[in-house]
Amino acid sequence: MESISVFEIIKVGIGPSSSHTMGPWNAASNFLQRVQDRQPISEVKEVYVEFFGSLAKTGVGHGTDIAGMLGLSGEDFKLIDTSRIDEKIAQIKNSGQLNLAGRHVIPFIYGEHLILNKQKSLEFHPNGMIFRAVFNDGQEFEQDYYSVGGGFIATKEESSYEKHCVRTLYPCHHGRDVIANIQKLGLTKISDLIYLNEESWRSREETDAEALYIWQQIKECIYKGVNKEGILPGGLNVSRRAAGLNRKLLGEKIYRNIDEWFQLVVETEETFTNINKWVSCFALAVNEENASFGRIITAPTNGASGVIPAVLMYAQAFTEFTSNDDIIRFLLVAGEIGTLFKKNATISAAMGGCQAEVGVSSAMAAAGLTEIMGGTPGQVLMAAEIAMEHHLGMTCDPIAGLVQIPCIERNSMGAIKAITAANIAIESDPAKARVTLDEVIQSMWETAQSMSDRFKETSEGGLAIAVNVAEC
Structure with missing residues (x-):
């Protein structure tokens, strides 16, 4: 068993929930990195994200949907001007577009590209989510994530805190x-x-x-x-x-x-x-x-x-x-x-x-x-x-x-x-x-x-x- 720094347990965050806000935000940011490892961001045609279980059932109240959209937009919760969050989300919803990673505009319809699935839970953990990118050449990349508490995320293969x-x-x-x-x-x-x-x-x-x-x-x-x-x-x-x-x-x-x-x-x-x-x-x-x-x-x-x-x-x-x-x-x-x-x-x-x-x-x-x-x-x-x-x-x-x-x-x-x-x-x-x-x-x-x-x-x-x- 590896050790964890105390500053992975006590750290700067953003409300209202480490599991339901920071975790999905970190997952969206991690997904962007994995997408870029495969193809340039400019080659992404559409992105989909589906939240399951507890993330879906209390997602709106905890800002899970907001975290997902802002994370995909390339925002950092440690640096974002929190007074402008409502404005940024309204822009995405009203325009039907999301500026992926802050540099590539794609269609994004709330309720179609982002879904809160309250009827299903993923087996690995109650806080499950799946991100999917569709590229211009027809290829797709999908990744599951699980918000396991304190802003830490995991896939079935690895946990984010293991990096630290x-x-x-x-x-x-x-x-x-x-x-x-x-x-x-x-x-x-x-x-x-x-x-x-x-x-x-x-x-x-x-x-x-x-x-x-x-x-x-x-x-x-x-x-x-x-x-x-x-x-x-x-x-x-x-x-x-x-x-x-x-x-x-x-x-x-x-x-x-x-x-x-x-x-x-x-x-x-x-x-x-x-x-x-x-x-x-x-x-x-x-x-x-x-x-x-x-x-x-x-x-x-x-x-x-x-x-x-x-x-x-x-x-x-x-x-x-x-x-x-x-x-x-x-x-x-x-x-x-x-x-x-x-x-x-x-x-x-x-x-x-x-x-x-x-x-x-x-x-x-x-x-x-x-x-x-x-x-x-x-x-x-x-x-x-x-x-x-x-x-x-x-x-x-x-x-x-x-x-x-x-x-x-x-x-x-x-x-x-x-x-x-x-x-x-x-x-x-x-x-x-x-x-x-x-x-x-x-x-x-x-x-x-x-x-x-x-x-x-x-x-x-x-x-x-x-x-x-x-x-x-």
């Missing part, structure tokens, strides 16, 4: 490997071990820079979210709440930029209620940005993108662990915990329900927080275990297929659970724990396999059908 996998000096595929390597090397912190393994991809200086870049993106996302009012797109008429909560917590205080705003947050009276509300505000801000095609940090997925930012911002605003070193070590440990779930279970709600998204993110955040609070390696893993233990069995049943209800609030709850798990672990003796992180990961995977497909991001069960909402 290497064999590290001290492989950590399970929690027990982490402890064994720490003891072998005589280390006291999990983050020191991760630093050593990340050198397989980049220098320590580059690792620090990437982590601090991620932190800057987190701050900017939260700041955007606490300063936007209005209704989220999609038809559910869900109001943004982070801005209102931010305003109530700050009162009449005025700020002109992110630094002034953060200083006011730090100066807030540190009552339990205020801190609790701020944690919720941070998480809501991120996930409201995610729900409106904003740029966010995928950690490990978009549906759970508010948990780690909320907990890290909590640590920066309301604890003594505020140095750049603390930020870096938090993210390194959080990312490493995410790799354990990725390799031994799943981070895809279509495979495992929301326990695979908010549950994993909560475990990651709990571990990161425990690390910078001075927890032992055993306490760090214990915190992750506690957080996941209390998310086991959580279903993914978004109303109308939108990453809004119950997804946005779940991130607030996941963040609070992460902080609680860290506080419990830091006061506990891991040697007396009856459940290990490896055991809870195994239990989570067994639960995922036993869970009905109705509760795996299909919007066919739970809240999705209990609430009477017209299809959006």
Whole structure:
């Protein structure tokens, strides 16, 4: 088994879904590359894309169709001006044309060249799709793809994350490997071990820079979210709440930029209620940005993108662990915990329900927080275990297929659970724990396999059908 960099688990993304937006977008981009390996883009006559299973059933709500069209247009979700997405999609639909790879205009009729097949699922994975190119000489090229969580894609033959996998000096595929390597090397912190393994991809200086870049993106996302009012797109008429909560917590205080705003947050009276509300505000801000095609940090997925930012911002605003070193070590440990779930279970709600998204993110955040609070390696893993233990069995049943209800609030709850798990672990003796992180990961995977497909991001069960909402 190869190792995965923490920055493949925590990375820049775009809302509203890593599996349903980023995955199809990456698949479309990969398909363009494969097409060009066969014939020039100018020789393509038509392109077809069909989405199956969970991708089709909740595709419109998650922007799967939008991702497919923009990916085929050669757009990069890390760079695109998110305020122009609606304009670009309207141009494709109204003109009946798509500028393939940004340089070759072809006919493209929505509903004919792009199909959401809700009646069929591909066998390999619930998030399946097939792209097909027809060339001027009559030849065709077809490729299947599967969005397997966190923006990663796979075909039947290969997985995208394998391109980024290497064999590290001290492989950590399970929690027990982490402890064994720490003891072998005589280390006291999990983050020191991760630093050593990340050198397989980049220098320590580059690792620090990437982590601090991620932190800057987190701050900017939260700041955007606490300063936007209005209704989220999609038809559910869900109001943004982070801005209102931010305003109530700050009162009449005025700020002109992110630094002034953060200083006011730090100066807030540190009552339990205020801190609790701020944690919720941070998480809501991120996930409201995610729900409106904003740029966010995928950690490990978009549906759970508010948990780690909320907990890290909590640590920066309301604890003594505020140095750049603390930020870096938090993210390194959080990312490493995410790799354990990725390799031994799943981070895809279509495979495992929301326990695979908010549950994993909560475990990651709990571990990161425990690390910078001075927890032992055993306490760090214990915190992750506690957080996941209390998310086991959580279903993914978004109303109308939108990453809004119950997804946005779940991130607030996941963040609070992460902080609680860290506080419990830091006061506990891991040697007396009856459940290990490896055991809870195994239990989570067994639960995922036993869970009905109705509760795996299909919007066919739970809240999705209990609430009477017209299809959006």
